[in-house]
Amino acid sequence: MNSPTELAPEVRSILESAGERSNADRDRLSVDARSLPDALARAAADGRVPIIAEVKPTSPTADGTRGDDPVELAEAMVDGGAAAISVLTEPDHFGGSAEALERVRAAVDVPVLRKDFVLEERGMDVVEADLLLLIARFVEDLEGLVEAARDRGFQPLVEVHDRGELEDALEAGAEIVGVNNRDLAKLEVDLGTFESLSPHVPDDVTLIAESGVSNPEDVRRMREAGADALLVGSAIMDHDGAGDVTENTRRLTDATQETPNE
Numbered sequence: 013m014n015s016p017t018e019l020a021p022e023v024r025s026i027l028e029s030a031g032e033r034s035n036a037d038r039d040r041l042s043v044d045a046r047s048l049p050d051a052l053a054r055a056a057a058d059g060r061v062p063i064i065a066e067v068k069p070t071s072p073t074a075d076g077t078r079g080d081d082p083v084e085l086a087e088a089m090v091d092g093g094a095a096a097i098s099v100l101t102e103p104d105h106f107g108g109s110a111e112a113l114e115r116v117r118a119a120v121d122v123p124v125l126r127k128d129f130v131l132e133e134r135g136m137d138v139v140e141a142d143l144l145l146l147i148a149r150f151v152e153d154l155e156g157l158v159e160a161a162r163d164r165g166f167q168p169l170v171e172v173h174d175r176g177e178l179e180d181a182l183e184a185g186a187e188i189v190g191v192n193n194r195d196l197a198k199l200e201v202d203l204g205t206f207e208s209l210s211p212h213v214p215d216d217v218t219l220i221a222e223s224g225v226s227n228p229e230d231v232r233r234m235r236e237a238g239a240d241a242l243l244v245g246s247a248i249m250d251h252d253g254a255g256d257v258t259e260n261t262r263r264l265t266d267a268t269q270e271t272p273n274e
């Protein structure tokens with residue numbers, strides 16, 4: 013894990029609140045997960061770009077907050093062709109909740125990712141989800157957490173940002189890897205991060221490009237660099253407007269060919 017002094021103050025605050033939240037004793041979960049690789053294959057077979065659309069009410073870098081009902085947002089994303097949904101459950105900096113995820117998962121039939129800052133095993137037993145995010149940079153025992161997530165039935169999505177974290181993820185047995193284009197130490201976004209790491213990811217790993225995807229051109233760029241799917245939040249949520257979430261999603265899931273006006 014990075015030394016806390018190397019992290020942006022917002023991220024230090026997120027990690028502190030994650031540490032406080034994961035202390036509750038809860039019953040161990042057992043999940044019957046919907047397969048992400050199958051959902052991505054279905055999208056590709058339909059000619060849709062595989063997009064994991066994120067219900068993200070706000071964030072430290074967002075321009076505003078969207079208070080729409082999470083179920084309505086998720087259904088609008090699925091209508092726009094999303095292959096899977098990600099739901100922020102972090103309450104203090106992203107406006108999320110476990111209850112929102114529970115309601116979304118009951119309402120849609122695609123896989124749902126729990127997007128949070130799970131730092132230890134007991135932080136997993138909060139809400140059933142098909143996928144659970146583990147951020148390589150922030151956990152001490154990645155291999156143990158990958159195993160603990162699988163033991164509960166979750167598909168672990170291991171997020172990395174540099175070559176060392178990617179090696180750690182592969183050594184820990186990750187089968188689904190997300191390359192975060194957002195540097196969580198500085199909160200800067202660079203799509204070149206995915207391009208530099210993707211050649212080092214084995215073909216049998218499901219590879220996801222995360223963060224900073226704003227438009228169809230970015231989608232094509234990440235797909236050309238080898239992304240099996242893209243995780244997109246802000247461009248779909250449109251935090252500073254009240255944009256149509258279905259249209260925002262469809263614009264990305266349809267992004268297969270150049271059009272003269274883009």
Ligand SMILES: O=C(O)c1ccccc1NCC(=O)[C@H](O)[C@H](O)COP(=O)(O)O
Pocket residue numbers: 022023026066068071072073074192194196199222223224225243244245246247
């Ligand atoms: O999005 C943030 O501002 C943020 C700040 C600090 C830690 C994590 C953050 N985001 C988490 C994510 O990984 C994104 O929500 C996700 O990849 C979607 O990113 P985007 O499409 O750029 O909204």
